Amino acid sequence: MTLAHWAKALREHWGIEAELTRLDGEYDLNFLATGQDGQGYILKAMRPGCKEWLVDMQVKALEHIQECQPDLPCPRVIASLSRRSLLTLPDEDGQNRLVWLLNKLPGRCYAKAEPKSNMLIHEIGQTLGGTAKALTDFHHEGLERDFKWDLMRAGWITAQLSCIKDPARHAILEEISAEFLKLEPALAELSKQAIHNDANDYNIMVAGELNEPRRVSGLIDLGDMCAAPRICDLAIAAAYIVLDHPAPEAALASLVAGYHEAYPLTTAEVDMVWKLLRMRLAVSVVNSTLMAAENPDDPYVTVSQAPAWRFLESNTLHGGLLNARLRAACGLPVVEGADRVVAWLKQENGSFAPLMGEDLADAPMGTLSVEESTWPQNPFHLPFEEAAKVGEEFEDNGRIWLGYYHEPRLIYTDPAFRKGPWKASNRRTVHLAVDAFAPAGKAMFAPLRGTVFVAEYRKGHLDYGGVIILRHETPDGDSFYTLYGHLDPEFLTRLKPGDVVEKGEEFCRLGDPSQNGGWAPHVHFQLALTTEGIEADWPGVGDPDEMYLWRALCPNPAALLNLPEEKVLFQPTCKEEVLSERRSHFGGNLSLTYKDPVMLVRGWKHHLFDEWGRPYLDAYNNVPHVGHAHPRIQAVAADQLKRMNSNTRYLHPAQTAFAKKVLSKLPDQFEVCFFVNSGTEANELALRLARAHTGAKGMVTPDHGYHGNTTGAISISAYKFNKPGGTGQADWVELVEVADDYRGSFRRDDLDRAKKYAGLIDPAIARLQERGHGVAGFIAETFPSVGGQIIPPKGYLGAVYQKIRAAGGVCIADEVQTGLGRLGDFYFGFEHQGALPDIVVLGKPIGNGHPLGVLVTTKEVAESFDNGIEFFSTFGGSTLSCRIGKEVLDIVDDEGLQENARIQGKRLFEGLKELEQKYACVGDVRGMGLFLGLELINLDGSQATEICSYVKNRMRDHRILIGSEGPKDNTLKIRPPMTIDSDDTDMIVKILDNILQEVEAV
């Protein structure tokens, strides 16, 4: 009834015919009205007795915003036919209510929006800043209200803290209130203006589905507006943004920077954010505790406090460092006087005493960067012997050489440098100092007068050893600090905190590896503009995604070395430049994975690293079968290239050694190998062999298969020729349905499905024979991979082979994806199928990145091909290829990688199966060993291409590389190097779990 009543009101007073649905609202009636044209409105009928000033204030504020900043995503007030914004209308009970109408804004509330990226949070800051700016000249008597949500009056909680019984929680709130009390005078000094005052996560709307960019589409509900310093508005939004955020400090920085962009803040205001946001959370928890006491039966009140308590109790953020971070994010001096110090250092460049006792202008630079250096071999473990040799290639008879500032390095391998639980979690890689490498014992001289702030010996392996921090002052009285690490601790007998070191005074010496943490002798020379939050324990390297903070806090110290900044400043290759050059010089159909492509410059086992040293878990690439950068492959390649590298026209024992190793993995009937350069070339050759052996031309192959990129290989790759723009199907090729028992014609509940799928071969054979092509053979990826990681029902391939052979054809197993132990239980896929092919094709993984393909066949087939015409592939079977190929197969055996694939594959499979139970969008989990697929579906069971793309890109955001396959590109393909371990398989499942949760949310 109510709906009809208010629909009538809408029709009569606004002339809008609409369908109404009731929205949440405790006392007020709120309706979503959908007009006949699809236009949405929010009709608000306030509770009887609602104060008119309260609604009038909101209406006027919205009209004000609309007039001066129409681009802001705030709702518009829609005037009635009588041109009034606010009407008084009776409800069904005859009680008068204030009624007004707003347009409906698109999107969902921020609380339910995913992902909550820093870009989105930045935009929230901009929107909030823009709105506050628009409201600067808005005045209304209602703004001067006296209520508990005015943060200026938040001190009211102090008298109520006794309601918090838990002593630890009580203490937290005591501390926050005490801080707030100290802040109050400064807060009172700030000018007041109209503010939204309640930008909580339900009052911010976000538009954008799945793969669309997320945009702020609404800032709603101005019902808590009041007059207060604008920083209160920002702090309130901040108090919600940080809750349950995995990196609250980064989120805060984005929010504050966005606000500052729209409505510049002062440093004094920025410094208040942290204390005010904590006070706002304190108000929330005290308020709900008091309410809970009043309404003991309402569990919601307590539940809603939980995130706030989680944040207040667990937070480890340092207020001082956070202020520096927020200031840096806004481009403001990180600490009072920081800008003056930087200017003074620049001005004094050239006048400092030489740190190393000599002019460094001509000292050579040596890079230890991720891109340009190979230190360390294993980016997850730097052994003592290697640390002591880092940079030895730059060593030149004891001459000083310098290491770069701002250089991403992989030598910081200790888990302490990681920012999360996984090997692929963000890690600190970017060097914040300049290094000077010189022989141990080299004396050093203070660049300028300083007071000893720290003089210590830190004995941990790969720590600083002897370390000194000096405090300096500019003539204007601004202070700054310099740090000298990896010293001989002999200075401890002379220096203690508080001692003065004069400019040019010899004050310490370089330590040797037994004294300096185990490193090649050098000094780590770092500048910091404050020690707030870092105290005596400065990070020597920063997270590449946080350099806005670290470059501001610990700027380039070049000036103190009397050097130009550019000399010691490292800049990794710019990804955007590489991307644009690639676009200029490469064909457009050379595809790039991910909306934000990755540039990868180093690898180790199943991890890859980008130019900034960000680690990625490689869950996709089967080419580095035994792992990226395997030392044995490196050694074999280097060794062979030192000797010679030639072709199969000459004898070399490596050729036969490789052939024997390959054949040892196959049934006895396989006796002959052909070495080529790729899977494509091997398949192309397989076609020739099949034709030579049978004298026929026709080929049967499953739909949506892939066998390579040459003309012949494409002709048997429906995945390519059937794509729009493809060459189409040749008349000598017949396609059969993929034996997909999840989605295909015969499903898992059909016990005869293998036979039924195999039966589809008969008409295909008949059609080839009718057209006079005969049957040269059948080729299939043993387990269709690009078709969507399909495992055909057991026995399928065996039955197909029987039919093909009966028609005179040859059976070709393309084991490029499935061979070499990847399946765990089987070395080759055809073993699972109980099938024996005539030709086996091997590719990619067998070279571990070196271009190599192998065709293996029987004597009989090989003899048919040997028709007097020479077969020669210049690089196929080169000495180098043969040695690498054999080494790969040896490593699989020596390191037990097939068994690892079985164990880790099972672990992954079980984890993925749990996700299948948990999420409706996971249709199927299938695979074997480390050849796995997860098919994503929409609610109606159709292929969820969009969800798959979203998941793939979000996995990349979480540093996991993964692929997608299938005719509709809706199957996630998990196919990591064979070295993957439990930690990393767990990471895949955990992150996938989080992302699927996001999918359900959006």
Ligand SMILES: Cc1ncc(COP(=O)(O)O)c(C=O)c1O
């Ligand atoms: C099953 C299969 N066969 C053959 C090839 C072609 O191999 P290559 O790209 O090394 O020529 C591929 C490549 O993805 C493949 O997946």
